[in-house]
Amino acid sequence: MWNCGVQMVALNYQTGDRPMQLNQGKFMQNGGCGYVLKPDFLTSNLEDRNSFDIYNKETLPKSVEPLALIINIIAARHLMKNGRGIVSPFVEIEIVGLEYDSVKLKTSTIRDNGFNPVWKECFTFEVFCPDLALLRFVVYNEDMFGDPNFIGQATYPLNMLLSCENLIYMWSFQGNEEAYAQTQELKNQARYLNRAIEEDMANGDALNVERHRLALRSVEQQLALKIKEKF
Structure with a gap:
């Protein structure tokens, strides 16, 4: 909804659900001060602003450079779940942005290893409008029936990322x-x-x-x- 230009959105702060997670990730920008300015191409040029259509990537101004994003999921450690049993984790990587940028991929499942699972799996994304995109990581436990059970997540604005190896801490809301x-x-x-x-x-x-x-x-x-x- 933020990407559609909505100025104020009602959220349920009692529930740490996906909308709340995305909201917290979005407003990490600008020092977490509570507001985020629109990208330059939506404020500096009247012609670009009027012609921009969030559903059509052909309307993106030439000043907006697409981003080739390579994510390497290396490993995790000390993954816990509610109740007894051993975790069988996998990681879901999601780009949350304009419709043509939004995509979701996932790693393989590491069986019975929540202590130090190792994936070393590489994922490539092409993001046409990085300024309006979030990068979301979610760790799930795959149970005996093959169903995913939430362990933790982390969401970051794409334009805040550095090209380096990062240690990401998961939000569990527990x-x-x-x-x-x-x-x-x-x-x-x-x-x-x-x-x-x-x-x-x-x-x-x-x-x-x-x-x-x-x-x-x-x-x-x-x-x-x-x-x-x-x-």
């Missing part, structure tokens, strides 16, 4: 694990803002330096409160 994941998420935001400040200083952009410093101060305050919690 008591202590949620508090732990939220702490790691705040640490990720702090790292992103520190990098943004360094880039702004290198570019001589004093206005953005101050804006990112304010956002970083807010994140650090939230992080300090989370660290005090017992989880």
Whole structure:
């Protein structure tokens, strides 16, 4: 709905479902301050804005460069589930964006190994409008009937990713694990803002330096409160 230009969306904050997960991932941008600006091509050029159709990739401006995204799922560790038994995990990788960018792929299932499953599987995506796309990872446990059971997820704006090996912490929305994941998420935001400040200083952009410093101060305050919690 955000990609359609909706300014305000009602969400059920009592349930950590997929819409809430996507919402939290979307608003990690801009330092997690609560709002996200539209991409430049939707604000800087009136002709591009008027001709853009979210259902037709041919209407994307030439200034929007497609992204060839390669994701390597290497391994996981310490995967838990509710109740007894051993986890048989697999990972679902999803691009959530415009209709022609949205796609979902998954790894093979590692039988009876939630401690340190290893996949080393590679996936390739072509994303035509990266600025409006999210990258979502979901870990499931495949039960004895072949049905998937949710373990944890992580959702990130595609334009915040770095080309490197990343350790991703899963959000489980289950008591202590949620508090732990939220702490790691705040640490990720702090790292992103520190990098943004360094880039702004290198570019001589004093206005953005101050804006990112304010956002970083807010994140650090939230992080300090989370660290005090017992989880």
